[in-house]
Amino acid sequence: MVVGIAGSVYGARRHPGDWTTSFARALALLIFAGWAGEYLADALHGTWSIRFTLPLQLTDVVSLTAILALWTRRVWLVELLYYWSFSASLQATLTPDLQTSFPHILFFTYFIYHVGAIVAAAFLVFGLEIYPRRGAVWRTFGATLVWAAAAGFGDVATGGNYGYLAWKPSPASLLSVLGPWPLYIAGGAAVGLVMMQIVELVTDRIVSLTR
Numbered sequence: 001m002v003v004g005i006a007g008s009v010y011g012a013r014r015h016p017g018d019w020t021t022s023f024a025r026a027l028a029l030l031i032f033a034g035w036a037g038e039y040l041a042d043a044l045h046g047t048w049s050i051r052f053t054l055p056l057q058l059t060d061v062v063s064l065t066a067i068l069a070l071w072t073r074r075v076w077l078v079e080l081l082y083y084w085s086f087s088a089s090l091q092a093t094l095t096p097d098l099q100t101s102f103p104h105i106l107f108f109t110y111f112i113y114h115v116g117a118i119v120a121a122a123f124l125v126f127g128l129e130i131y132p133r134r135g136a137v138w139r140t141f142g143a144t145l146v147w148a149a150a151a152g153f154g155d156v157a158t159g160g161n162y163g164y165l166a167w168k169p170s171p172a173s174l175l176s177v178l179g180p181w182p183l184y185i186a187g188g189a190a191v192g193l194v195m196m197q198i199v200e201l202v203t204d205r206i207v208s209l210t211r
Contacts, residue, residue, distance in 0.1 A: 001093065001115045001118055001119060004115065004119035005118070005119055005122040005123070008023065008119060008122065008123040008127055009122055009123060009126045009127040010127075011023075011127070012123060012127030012128055013126075013127060020127070020128060023123075024070040024071070024073070024120075024123070024124075025070065025071060027070055027116060027119065027120055027123070028066070028067045028070035028071050028120075030112060030116055031063055031066050031067055031070075031112065031113050031116040031117060031120065032063075032067050033112070034063075034108070034109045034110075034111075034112025034113035034116060035060070035063040035064075035067075035109070035112075035113040037105070037109045037112075038106060038109040038110065038113075039053065039055075041105045041106055041109060042106075049160075050158050050160070051158045051159055051160035051161075052160050052161070054154060054158070054160070054162070056150065056151045056154040056160075056162040056163070057151070057162055057163060058084070058088050058144070058147055058151070058163060059088075059089070059092065059113070059114065061084075061147055062081065062084045062085065062088065062089055062117050063113045063116075063117060065077055065080050065081045065084065065117075066081050066085070066113075066116065066117040066120045066121070069081045069120065069124060070120050070124070073124065073128065073130060075130055075132075075133065076139075078121075078124045078125065078130045078132070079132040079133065079136040079139065079140060080139075080140050080143055081117065081120060081121045081124070082121045082124070082125050082132055082136075082199075082203075083132070083136065083137060083140040083196045083199060083200075084117075084140065084144075085117045085118045085120070085121035086118065086121060086195075086196075086199045087192055087195040087196050087199065088192065089114050089117045089118050090118060091173065091174065092114050093111070093114045093115060093118065095171060095172065095173040095174075096110060096111075096114075096171070097169040097170070097171050097173075098110055098171075125203070126206070126210075131203070131207060132200070132203065136200070137193075137196045137197055137199075137200050140196060141192070141193050141196065144189075144192065145189075147163070148163055148165065148189075151163035151165055152165050164188075165185060166181075167181060168181075168184060174188070174191055175187075175188055178191070
């Protein structure tokens with residue numbers, strides 16, 4: 001992840017050119033391969049389940065947003081990707097909820113689309129200088145609440161745990177210290193908003209130093 005961020009940002013800033021379009025689309029295809037490959041692997045291994053493998057996780061939204069942002073470079077998509085990646089995706093990378101380990105195929109698909117989204121966000125914002133606009137944090141938070149409503153409906157309909165809205169993940173994470181259900185849901189939303197605001201402050205500082 002660190003190498004991907006550093007290399008793509010440095011290359012785009014120091015050596016801009018047509019290669020950035022090819023790189024963006026190749027990264028989009030890689031993220032798609034990891035994201036879609038996970039569903040294919042679940043189907044082939046007979047582990048696909050309506051309770052747990054519908055595309056209702058925030059990761060699904062982030063992956064699709066990353067693909068579209070890389071392909072189109074539309075600023076509103078970049079904004080969503082940026083704040084989701086450096087809050088939710090970064091947490092998922094640091095505290096993964098995985099039932100498999102290296103060298104299982106799901107180990108690779110998981111980290112491909114999570115790390116890919118983070119690299120994509122850094123590349124688009126700091127490499128191509130598509131900076132989030134004012135109010136982007138609140139727009140992203142609003143979009144997150146819309147997703148949470150859809151995931152919650154999915155949980156009620158399927159008995160699943162999309163978005164960890166029904167119960168906490170078993171591996172330790174920030175949710176582990178936010179109290180019992182349903183208090184941790186509100187706490188998680190508050191932590192997510194604070195994280196995005198911190199990302200905004202850090203971004204403003206980085207931009208002021210590099211311009």
